[in-house]
Amino acid sequence: QKEVEQDPGPLSVPEGAIVSLNCTYSNSAFQYFMWYRQYSRKGPELLMYTYSSGNKEDGRFTAQVDKSSKYISLFIRDSQPSDSATYLCAMSGGSFQKLVFGTGTRLLVSP
Amino acid sequence: DAGVIQSPRHEVTEMGQEVTLRCKPISGHDYLFWYRQTMMRGLELLIYFNNNVPIDDSGMPEDRFSAKMPNASFSTLKIQPSEPRDSAVYFCASSLLSPAGYNEQFFGPGTRLTVL
Numbered sequence: 001q002k003e004v005e006q007d008p009g010p011l012s013v014p015e016g017a018i019v020s021l022n023c024t025y026s027n028s029a030f031q032y033f034m035w036y037r038q039y040s041r042k043g044p045e046l047l048m049y050t051y052s053s054g055n056k057e058d059g060r061f062t063a064q065v066d067k068s069s070k071y072i073s074l075f076i077r078d079s080q081p082s083d084s085a086t087y088l089c090a091m092s093g094g095s096f097q098k099l100v101f102g103t104g105t106r107l108l109v110s111p
Numbered sequence: 112d113a114g115v116i117q118s119p120r121h122e123v124t125e126m127g128q129e130v131t132l133r134c135k136p137i138s139g140h141d142y143l144f145w146y147r148q149t150m151m152r153g154l155e156l157l158i159y160f161n162n163n164v165p166i167d168d169s170g171m172p173e174d175r176f177s178a179k180m181p182n183a184s185f186s187t188l189k190i191q192p193s194e195p196r197d198s199a200v201y202f203c204a205s206s207l208l209s210p211a212g213y214n215e216q217f218f219g220p221g222t223r224l225t226v227l
Binding site: 034041043044049092 | 115144152153154155156159167202204213214215216217218219220221
């Protein structure tokens with residue numbers, strides 16, 4: 001079993017829809033949770049970061065962490081075609097440890 | 112800043128040949144990471160350095176893979192001999208530990224390697 005599980009998709013939605021992307025993990029030591037966005041033929045870039053449990057909002061994006069369920073989510077409101085990309089969750093244990101990435105979910109937002 | 116620079120962007124080689132991938136991290140960053148990305152396995156950490164010293168190479172798949180960081184502004188990942196199953200996109204990333212304690216890694220554009 002992988003440490004981090006993520007549905008590869010693709011997830012296809014119409015413009016304006018609310019998107020929910022999720023990851024589950026098995027290592028209870030993870031404390032730092034991140035979402036990276038990767039456009040086609042580009043490197044991943046950090047989208048959001050959350051420490052421990054709770055919610056964090058940034059514009060149209062909301063990240064949620066439920067440590068009791070070992071489950072993290074990224075919500076995208078009013079999705080746009082420019083949001084079409086692969087979204088990778090990533091997590092680590094201590095104040096600096098290597099990141100463990102999910103395999104990524106490909107999102108397609110159609111106009 | 113120009114960001115993380117990788118070269119070459121594309122590499123096509125034949126099985127058995129030596130392949131060298133290059134990376135220039137963001138100036139001032141003290142961590143450098145090499146990843147491999149495939150459809151099947153996603154993004155896998157191969158090795159990372161802190162202040163030019165290799166810290167964890169447990170992700171390096173075989174002895175055919177080696178990485179060096181001779182100075183703070185340059186790193187190489189070498190595959191010798193290369194095999195078709197090494198075909199993947201190889202990313203270099205660098206980071207500087209944030210006062211908040213998290214590790215934002217900045218990725219380069221990647222090198223797409225095809226081994227025939």
